[in-house]
């Protein structure tokens with residue numbers, strides 16, 4: 054892959070240049086953005102930029118910094134624990150029929166109501182203690198059907214989880230523990246309505262209704278938050294200081310309030326809806342606690358993060374719970390006690406924000422979860438899915454192992470950590486009080502709260518977070534900061550919303566669920582198309598929030614995964630895989646072209662997999678085609694370098710005939726050609742040209758021949774050439790591409806009678822010597838040569854090649870003759 058960089062590009066001066074070109078060179082993985090746009094001069098014009106101009110261009114280029122998205126790195130490092138399984142295990146521990154029966158009456162009470170009851174009426178301490186003790190004394194195996202490989206991980210996790218429950222006499226802790234237990238019971242009971250545990254004592258296999266699994270996860274997550282808080286409530290640092298807890302309490306009260314509100318408001322309606330994200334839902338509904346970062350199935354932790362995190366949290370829990378000291382903070386009322394129990398929630402969620410990064414599960418992970426819970430392997434999982442699934446399991450182990458190691462190496466630095474936590478905690482608390490919710494934990498879009506589950510990635514201009522809504526649906530929440538941006542850029546952002554609104558209901562475009570532009574006047578200007586203030590910058594502290602359908606994995610990551618699978622082998626990605634996703638890419642782009650929108654930044658990272666289908670994202674630089682034209686005009690050239698068409702490089706310049714070069718749909722087709730090329734060869738067509746200027750030179754050169762390595766399928770080669778024709782008028786349009794023989798293989802031609810007879814004869818011979826594999830294959834080859842002589846190349850062959858073909862046929866005939874002779878002798882002997 055390429056390793057082009059902005060600096061490298063800037064160092065090499067153009068021969069001549071005038072045009073400011075705002076480009077997004079790709080990162081070494083080639084499929085993603087680089088850290089920023091920048092301005093460069095193109096070479097085709099005769100005048101050159103004056104120094105002030107040049108500086109201005111550079112400044113302009115920094116207008117929209119584009120930091121490299123974390124998820125856009127080449128490395129996919131899924132780290133998962135199958136938390137729902139644990140829940141299910143507990144379920145299966147209790148899963149006798151009579152348990153189900155016993156819970157039946159409870160089921161009639163709405164889940165949320167009972168959850169709220171749990172929160173507001175903590176249960177009898179003694180019984181809880183007993184239950185807690187029972188729980189704690191339960192051998193790991195009693196946890197039911199936990200897959201062996203995970204048992205070790207769970208047991209350590211369980212020990213953390215259950216520890217506070219066994220502290221008899223610490224009423225506040227037990228109260229929370231009981232509350233958590235109660236919550237779990239409620240959700241278990243709720244789950245059992247639809248969950249059918251087929252756990253027999255030997256196989257311990259389970260079957261779960263997925264809808265319920267999803268809901269259970271969500272509620273488990275709720276319980277988990279409380280539980281985590283409980284763990285921390287018992288915590289006192291190594292020196293026995295509990296003052297920090299007291300300091301946090303204010304923020305906690307807010308958090309508790311928010312959380313109970315979230316539960317009350319958000320979980321109050323019967324939870325009948327599964328997450329909209331289909332295959333990803335199993336991994337998406339766990340809530341990443343702000344107080345006790347933990348390894349769960351939704352949390353992606355790069356190793357360094359994981360190590361740090363386990364030092365800060367997991368290890369901390371471990372150490373602390375080994376030295377339990379009762380919190381001395383006085384509480385007079387139940388609510389206060391509850392607040393104290395959950396003091397830990399005031400640990401700044403901002404820490405979580407920066408540290409935790411939600412791993413992008415893909416469809417395979419969904420499948421994997423399903424396999425683990427259902428205990429049966431879906432037969433239709435693709436090799437990709439299987440592979441990813443395997444990797445997930447491997448990574449789970451490594452992740453957990455790592456966390457153990459780092460926790461054991463942990464050193465406590467109470468004073469420093471305390472100080473930081475105190476300041477961030479109080480800041481968060483005051484901000485929470487002002488807004489009525491903790492902005493570090495929740496997003497509010499049009500009055501609706503979304504809890505942040507972690508950062509998915511960041512584009513040049515935005516951060517994208519995974520978030521859970523009140524109905525337990527998972528969304529991607531794109532947050533764009535407007536302050537400091539020039540109005541034109543801000544206008545572009547708002548326009549993305551406009552495009553997404555226009556594309557609502559189109560199932561191959563990522564769907565905009567909701568949005569809010571906090572700077573209403575800006576939105577107003579955009580909506581009316583009146584830009585009064587386009588020279589100045591946005592001063593207000595405005596944000597754009599976009600609630601989007603959640604994508605599990607992008608094509609760039611899917612491709613790098615595929616290429617990893619093929620590591621070292623000469624073969625190309627399976628053609629049917631190519632066909633499937635290529636067709637989806639075409640259909641998605643066709644949708645926008647039909648709407649007269651040119652995307653201008655097509656690249657693998659902008660196609661997301663949602664429930665098995667690719668959907669197009671990122672209309673940040675898309676442009677609408679005016680009604681009276683087929684092209685668009687741009688002030689600056691934009692796109693991602695490796696996928697940019699020749700005309701995108703030269704936009705608005707004049708061609709040899711004196712016509713202004715414009716970008717239109719063909720420009721997107723070129724980008725599609727680059728994507729296909731990358732899918733086939735594992736690199737983009739101009740990847741060997743590392744710098745901007747080298748790339749610029751070859752891409753804008755009409756005589757430059759793109760290198761195509763030979764392929765067994767000539768149609769595939771042809772397809773790439775149809776997209777990557779230098780002359781934009783020669784490039785095929787999407788409707789044509791959808792009918793290309795690579796996607797729609799031609800029906801075999803009607804054979805002339807004599808040839809038909811020959812084929813029948815060959816089939817008879819093949820049948821008669823079916824015990825002789827070699828002879829059968831020779832017959833088939835012969836038939837193929839006779840029927841599809843043009844398959845060697847669909848273009849007319851030179852005479853010498855026909856002669857060679859005939860030579861091949863006769864040699865095959867001779868071999869067949871010999872083979873048949875041998876097999877006849879063999880039969881006689």
Ligand SMILES: Nc1ncnc2c1ncn2[C@@H]1O[C@H](COP(=O)(O)OP(=O)(O)OP(=O)(O)O)[C@@H](O)[C@H]1O
Pocket residue numbers: 086119122124125509510511512513514515516517529531563601602603604605607658661670671672673
């Ligand atoms: N709906 C979504 N679901 C999941 N992930 C998403 C979604 N939208 C965006 N992302 C992730 O966030 C990253 C940045 O999003 P997006 O490309 O929309 O932002 P941007 O600021 O316009 O970035 P770019 O620099 O590519 O233009 C994407 O590469 C993708 O990994």
